[in-house]
Structure formats: C-alpha cells, structure tokens
Amino acid sequence: MNATSYSLIKVIMMAGFVVFFTRCTGDNASTEQTNPEWIQNEFMPDSNNIKHQDIAVKPPPFSEGIFPCSECHAEMVPNPHRRKLEYMHVKIDSMFDHDSKNRWCLDCHDLNNRDSLRLASGKLIGFNESQKLCGQCHGDKYRDWKVGVHGKRTGYWKGPKEYLLCVHCHNPHSPKFKPLAPMPPPVRQEDIH
Amino acid sequence: MKKNNSRRSFLKNLSVATFSTLALAGCDMRAIDEFLTKNFRVLSKKEKEDLIHKLKISYRKKYGKEFQISDKPATGGELFGYALDLSRCIGCRRCVYACVEENNQSRDPQVQWIQVLQMEKVRGIDFAHANVYYNPEKVPEEGHFYIPIACQQCENPPCVKVCPVKATWKAPDGIVVIDYNWCIGCRYCMAACPYGARHFNWAEPGIPEEKLNTDTHYLGNRPRIKGVVEKCTFCIQRVRENLYPVCVEICPVGARKFGNLLDEESEVRYIIENKRVLVLKEELNTQPKFFYFFGV
Numbered sequence: 104m105n106a107t108s109y110s111l112i113k114v115i116m117m118a119g120f121v122v123f124f125t126r127c128t129g130d131n132a133s134t135e136q137t138n139p140e141w142i143q144n145e146f147m148p149d150s151n152n153i154k155h156q157d158i159a160v161k162p163p164p165f166s167e168g169i170f171p172c173s174e175c176h177a178e179m180v181p182n183p184h185r186r187k188l189e190y191m192h193v194k195i196d197s198m199f200d201h202d203s204k205n206r207w208c209l210d211c212h213d214l215n216n217r218d219s220l221r222l223a224s225g226k227l228i229g230f231n232e233s234q235k236l237c238g239q240c241h242g243d244k245y246r247d248w249k250v251g252v253h254g255k256r257t258g259y260w261k262g263p264k265e266y267l268l269c270v271h272c273h274n275p276h277s278p279k280f281k282p283l284a285p286m287p288p289p290v291r292q293e294d295i296h
Numbered sequence: 297m298k299k300n301n302s303r304r305s306f307l308k309n310l311s312v313a314t315f316s317t318l319a320l321a322g323c324d325m326r327a328i329d330e331f332l333t334k335n336f337r338v339l340s341k342k343e344k345e346d347l348i349h350k351l352k353i354s355y356r357k358k359y360g361k362e363f364q365i366s367d368k369p370a371t372g373g374e375l376f377g378y379a380l381d382l383s384r385c386i387g388c389r390r391c392v393y394a395c396v397e398e399n400n401q402s403r404d405p406q407v408q409w410i411q412v413l414q415m416e417k418v419r420g421i422d423f424a425h426a427n428v429y430y431n432p433e434k435v436p437e438e439g440h441f442y443i444p445i446a447c448q449q450c451e452n453p454p455c456v457k458v459c460p461v462k463a464t465w466k467a468p469d470g471i472v473v474i475d476y477n478w479c480i481g482c483r484y485c486m487a488a489c490p491y492g493a494r495h496f497n498w499a500e501p502g503i504p505e506e507k508l509n510t511d512t513h514y515l516g517n518r519p520r521i522k523g524v525v526e527k528c529t530f531c532i533q534r535v536r537e538n539l540y541p542v543c544v545e546i547c548p549v550g551a552r553k554f555g556n557l558l559d560e561e562s563e564v565r566y567i568i569e570n571k572r573v574l575v576l577k578e579e580l581n582t583q584p585k586f587f588y589f590f591g592v
Contacts, residue, residue, distance in 0.1 A: 255550030282434035
C-alpha cells in the first residue's frame with residue numbers, strides 16, 4: 104500500500120513537471136527574434152505556409168551596371184520588332200535559350216517601361232517579383248516554390264528564412280540549370296594504408 | 297531481494313575491486329575520473345555541467361582552442377524529418393564536404409558521413425550497381441541519377457538495439473545520437489545499420505587546427521577520439537537552435553528539405569502528403585525519417 108501511494112505521488116509530480124516544462128518551452132518558441140539585417144520582404148506570395156514568418160530575399164542578380172535599364176533606353180526609340188540584338192545585349196542574344204523559337208525580349212520586358220517586367224495580362228511588375236512572371240507558364244513549379252519545395256530556403260527551419268527567387272538559380276535567358284564540377288570522390292578503401 | 301553476504305560474493309567483489317584498481321593504477325586522475333563518469337542520459341544537470349567543463353579543458357589542452365559544447369535537450373514538440381529531391385540532386389558532393397567541415401569529421405584518415413551514390417536510370421535504385429567514386433568533369437552525367445545517403449534517423453533503429461552498452465539512443469526529437477565517451481568501439485551498430493551510415497575512427501581523427509568547428513553539441517559534432525563510432529545527427533548543434541542543417545544550406549540545387557514532422561505546415565509534411573515519396577530498404581521496417589521524393 105505504502106509503495107503504491109509513493110509511486111502514485113511520483114507519477115503525479117513527474118506529470119506536473121512535464122506540463123511545466125512544455126509550457127516553458129512553448130513560451131520561448133513564440134518569442135522569435137527577427138534579424139534586422141535581413142531585407143523585409145513585402146512582396147512574398149500569400150502562401151498559408153509562411154504567414155507567421157518574416158521572409159527575406161536577396162535582390163535580383165543583375166549584371167553589374169545594367170540596372171536601371173532606362174538609363175540607356177530612355178533616349179532610344181522603342182522598336183517592337185524581333186531582331187538580332189546589338190551592343191549591350193549581344194551576350195544575351197547568343198545565350199538565349201528559353202523557348203527561343205516562340206519568344207523574345209518583349210514577352211517578359213515591357214516595351215515602354217524598361218525598368219519593369221510585364222505579365223501576359225499587361226500588368227507591370229518590378230524585377231523583385233519576377234517569380235510571378237515565371238509562374239505564368241511554370242505554374243507547378245511556382246506552386247511548389249511557394250510552399251518551399253521547389254527552390255531553396257535557408258536560415259531557420261523554425262523562424263526567419265531566406266528565400267531565393269527563380270532567377271537566383273535559373274538565368275531567365277537560359278534557364279536550364281548548368282552542370283557543376285563535382286567535389287573529389289571519397290578515398291578508395293584499397294588506397295588507405 | 298535477499299541480501300547475499302556469502303563468502304563467495306565477497307571474494308568475487310574483492311577480485312573485481314583488485315582488478316579495477318590494478319587497471320586504473322596506470323592512469324592519471326583525469327582518466328580515472330573519465331572512466332568512472334556515468335552514461336550521459338542518467339547525468340543530472342550539475343553532473344552534465346561538470347562533464348562539459350572538464351571536456352572544454354581537455355579540448356583546450358589538446359587543440360589550443362576554446363570550444364562551445366551545448367547539451368541542449370529536445371524540446372518535446374519536435375520530431376525531425378528530412379526530405380531529398382532525387383529529381384534535382386546532381387551529385388556535386390557539396391553537401392559531403394560542408395558536412396565534414398561543420399561536424400569535425402576526420403580528414404585523414406578520411407571520414408565522410410554523407411555518401412553520394414551514382415545510379416543508372418535504366419536500373420533504378422540498385423545498390424549492387426551503385427558507384428560512389430564517380431569523378432567526371434561535370435555532373436550530372438547523362439543517364440544517371442544520384443542518391444546521397446547518410447543516417448536515416450530510423451524510428452526503429454537497429455543500431456540502437458544492438459549496442460551492448462547503450463551508448464547510442466534515439467532522442468525524443470527523433471535524432472539517433474551517440475555518447476562518444478560511452479562508446480566502446482565494438483562496431484555492432486555499424487554491422488546492424490543497413491545504410492552504411494555509421495563510421496568508425498580507426499585512428500586518431502586528423503583535422504587541421506584552423507578547420508576545427510568550435511561550435512559544438514555534446515551528442516553531435518564535438519571532436520571525437522580514436523576508437524569510437526560516429527554518424528550524421530541532422531546537425532544537432534544547429535537544428536536544436538532552430539537552424540537548418542548545413543547540407544540544406546549548401547545544396548546548390550535546393551534538393552534538401554528539413555523540418556518538423558509534427559508541424560502540419562512544414563515543408564517535409566507537404567512533401568510527404570503531396571509528392572511521390574520513398575524510403576530506402578522499406579522492407580526492413582527501420583522506419584526512416586529520411587524521405588526521398590520526386591519533385592517533378
């Protein structure tokens with residue numbers, strides 16, 4: 104009898120401790136800190152998966168000195184006809200491999216506002232939300248990207264994350280992911296002395 | 297229970313005591329102290345603090361560096377899971393070397409927790425024809441796919457069952473951990489693991505001084521000694537601080553996903569519920585928490 108009442112007390116005390124402990128850690132988890140150095144992202148998609156978190160994105164990877172485009176284009180007369188590109192865009196022209204038979208610059212860039220991208224609907228969007236443009240055709244990838252399955256998230260699995268945009272990994276003018284040199288293979292067992 | 301005060305048991309105890317004294321006579325006080333330390337799981341908070349304090353001193357002596365050694369326990373609200381997109385992995389081995397650096401794996405002799413297997417698409421997943429030594433100029437190679445394999449953090453881990461001294465166990469957050477101080481190096485766990493995920497320190501680990509990661513966890517990436525087994529811990533020193541494992545951070549194609557299986561909104565849960573998912577050697581009922589999936 105004595106022994107059973109003792110073990111009963113022990114169980115109750117342990118249960119109390121567990122409840123106390125989980126409460127403490129729960130409180131800790133809800134006071135997440137955000138890193139002020141990260142760019143606050145106001146243009147993230149409205150995914151239910153990320154509503155409670157601050158998500159930051161690196162600025163789009165422009166070639167140096169190329170943005171804003173209007174710096175050069177402001178003085179040019181817009182030409183809406185498909186042609187071979189010259190001067191600054193020779194490289195883009197030679198690498199262009201993104202359904203190049205059917206598409207060209209003005210399917211994504213706006214004729215009159217070169218600092219904007221242009222959705223199929225005609226709506227202008229900034230370069231920092233280019234994922235919406237990509238998502239027009241690559242809807243399945245866009246869907247997966249929004250929930251963090253396609254693409255890459257870094258930072259905290261529980262807390263602020265950093266997202267990459269499509270264009271951080273895929274050059275929009277030639278989007279296929281380029282092969283990489285592998286790191287060295289492991290030492291063969293027969294080579295261990 | 298009846299107390300056994302027979303002459304027989306007295307002599308038995310006496311002989312054990314004599315042998316122990318003789319065995320320990322050749323050691324210094326620190327070694328004796330270390331030898332008499334209890335299993336990490338039964339230590340009180342105070343004893344853990346003492347143990348870590350002593351460990352820091354010995355690391356300072358050995359490596360000339362100040363180490364941070366965390367003993368942060370699982371919070372209770374997490375069960376960690378991992379997902380890897382086989383349709384995107386290109387076999388570049390960035391994860392292998394990021395893991396080596398983060399987790400203080402021996403460079404010479406070489407210990408690598410992650411092995412990347414190259415397989416032929418026409419054969420499918422076929423371990424008999426897999427190759428870890430591929431070394432072309434560029435990856436991926438035509439007609440091949442890649443499976444990085446490290447500890448699968450099984451829910452039903454055979455390695456834990458066979459350990460004769462209980463030096464390895466499954467933590468409440470699902471990570472299978474090892475107390476390197478308690479491991480006797482019998483390597484039963486390595487024989488039991490169907491994934492080849494456990495690695496043995498055949499010699500004193502060789503790590504260049506400037507490469508040591510001093511931010512460590514007691515059950516994770518703290519420097520090991522010769523004669524103990526080690527393996528992936530999902531970067532316990534990082535994930536218990538809510539950070540992603542380092543392999544997730546480094547992966548250039550974003551094939552690696554990590555999260556809390558108990559959180560319905562986590563990436564891993566989305567993958568398990570919406571993608572084609574497989575686990576390796578399912579028929580062995582090890583119940584891995586490492587899921588491979590096809591993102592496309």
